[in-house]
Amino acid sequence: MAVNYIYPDYEIIRNSDRCITCRACERQCANEAHEYLPEANKVVCDDAKCVNCHRCVSLCPTRALKIAESGNTYKQNVNWNGKTINEIYRQAGSGGVLLSSMGNPEDYPVYFDKMLLNASQVTNPSIDPLREPMETRISLGAKPRDIERGETGRIQNNLPPQLTLSMPVMLSAMSYGSISYNAHESLARTAEELGIYYNTGEGGLHEDFYRYGKNTIVQVASGRFGVHPEYLNSGAAIEIKMGQGAKPGIGGHLPGTKIVGDISRTRMIPEGSDAISPAPHHDIYSIEDLRQLVYSLKEATDYQKPVIVKIAAVHNVTAIASGIARSGADIIAIDGFRGGTGAAPTRIRDHVGIPIELALAGVDQRLRDEGIRDDVSIIVGGSIRSSADIVKAVALGADCVYIASAALIALGCHLCRSCHAGKCNWGIATQVPELVKRLNPDIGYKHLVNLMTAWQHEIKEMMGGMGINSIESLKGNRLMLRGVGLGREELEILGIKHAGR
């Protein structure tokens, strides 16, 4: 074998006693890992083609298939582990940058898992959400410094435009192109049904989805694909994407092979041309430039839409957020280093940025120290995995969270991290028509609504346990958090005490 041969990480295990040679696995696998041999009347598999997406496992009618780690190993070495060696072989062979998808899978601390929530005992009552109202409704947007009264003394509504959500969750930006039409439809319908918002990503808005406008955030990214006045005015808010947690500091690239049909029209670029989003916005090299874009967008939409500025959580995030809060933005979205993506250079994804928990804690405190926390709302993402993560993020100071990976998992994603290959067997991260139709939006959106409804119940239970009956009273309520196994400096940054204190 060649010097750079890489043994497959995963092995498809077929129980031949159970296999009825129905060939469902062969039909389901876009990677062609399964092959039927007519002479022998059996199905064989090529582990090397398997991405471990579990499509065949899930659809095998006799449970004849499972995927296991192949167990092939080089000589054990903590420093030069198998993954590192394989990556060198791959790059030595290709001369290219390694690509990956979804969020950073490496073993960095997950601070959400090192914080625990409080509950009431004796001195104040917990509240049962099944018996008493338990409010999860929030408003996002800037709050003016002072109230104004009319001639009769009645308070005038001087609030800038707000986003109102039934629960503190929004579906994060994923472009039409990076995910399929059916995936987009599922997100849009979920947002509408729940009274929350989804985000177009930077691929423009398909004309079929303008009807979900009041639950849509339209994104303006560095490529400005699909941006025109009607687009800007069609959504409930506009998001300027400065950065993304999975790939801070770099742009994006949707290959020309995916720029077909509707996607080409929606992005307003010719079919087959690569859609390259530059690393910076070339009209924003500085904070004062950002202010100009914020106000350009506000002018274009007659000051009727809140403007969100989304940044990746990087080392200097607190100062950057402070600058954004003074730039006219209504909402800051911060994306942590575990945030997902359809494609990112592996080294960037795995080594750039900081954990969202620390970024959030730092930004919230910094904006309070400067007295400008009311000027902006804060949304955090990357990676919110459960209702407990949401409750902890809100207690640290977030107004709302963005979820994307969790939403895709609800639609069927099995986190095989192969989105960049474009052959998603679950019909999510693909534009191949026969794969796209595997995701039925009627079913997909119901799953996602179920997930959000379940999380909302859990949020209410946790709030009720703490004796809090409005999510607004949880926001920034850091006394409800305690750290476990954290050092003094980490506790100080998070602004929480250690458990036992």
Next chain:
Amino acid sequence: MQREGQVRIPSGCAISGIIDRSGRRMSGEAVIESIAIMHDRSNGLGGGFAAYGIYPEYKDYYAFHIFYDSVLAKKECEEFLERHFDIINLSKIPTRKMKQITDEPLIWRYFVTPLPTRLADSQLDEREFAAQCVFRVNTRIDGAYVFSSGKDMGVFKAVGFPEDVGRFYRLEEYEGWCFTAHGRYPTNTPGWWGGAHPFALLDYSVVHNGEISSYDANRRAIEMYGYKCTLKTDTEVIAYIIDYLHRKKRLTLEEIATVIAAPFWQTIEHMTSEEQKAHEYLRVMFSAQLITGPFSILVGFEGGLMALNDRLKLRSMVVGEKDEKVYIASEEAAIRIIEPNLDTVWAPGGGQPVIVCKNGGEA
């Protein structure tokens, strides 16, 4: 052991208040009797009173009541006061030696008015100037603590059962048109007298029974507006919220009640569209001043008294009326003991403020 302020101490409590709408003054005797009947709601670790209308001869001057840990602290504080205020009168606050009350700090009272030049230099209005000076003393002068700073009113508090605290301060010798009282049941030893209630800033005083679950959200929000929470108690943060909304944002007390004990969204949905808009605005604008968890509070202010329960009414609170007097207490017994023949007696609903103004007073 950590002193209160270095550690947060939750408390259960009893509260009682009396106001005479006609402005006729009464002695402090009745409110002591009222709070005494609820003895078992306190545990001897804190009691106190706020009394309004007690200094008519000095009604134009701020009455600062100050605890000192040492003569040194007193000296430093008095130097500060002299730099910022004209001190019209100063004296020890009269007390009675009692075996139930021990470890008392030095307790002094000053009637002051801001020095016109200092006030002009500060570019602040007079009340903000006075409030900032109170914060300066409480956060920067070690061992000095201003626990009362209003005009024609005063707070009297100590570690002990409230009826003993009342006798200690000879409260029966004061006459005022409104009194509030507090008996404390902290779940930890407070360590010093500053942690007792009422908590007061300028003429706002708060007595509070409950443990609010929104505490840290409220604290971190109010600290952004220049307040310093030195005691880490619910009562302190509630007092600052009321001061912020009433004095700085100029909300009426009724509006304040709908901010801190906001009606539920499901209730707002059933209001007329005009009311809906007003409530929605206040909830969105002042979401960080919403208070959740159990509380019953009595808020004394220049013009009267407000009583308010949390939005779910998780703490008892009863109102009784007899002629010009209105009585409010944690238990009906505390009202009946001083006025057995009430015209009416009722329990206000959660989030429904009871605002009683003395004649000519404004909410």
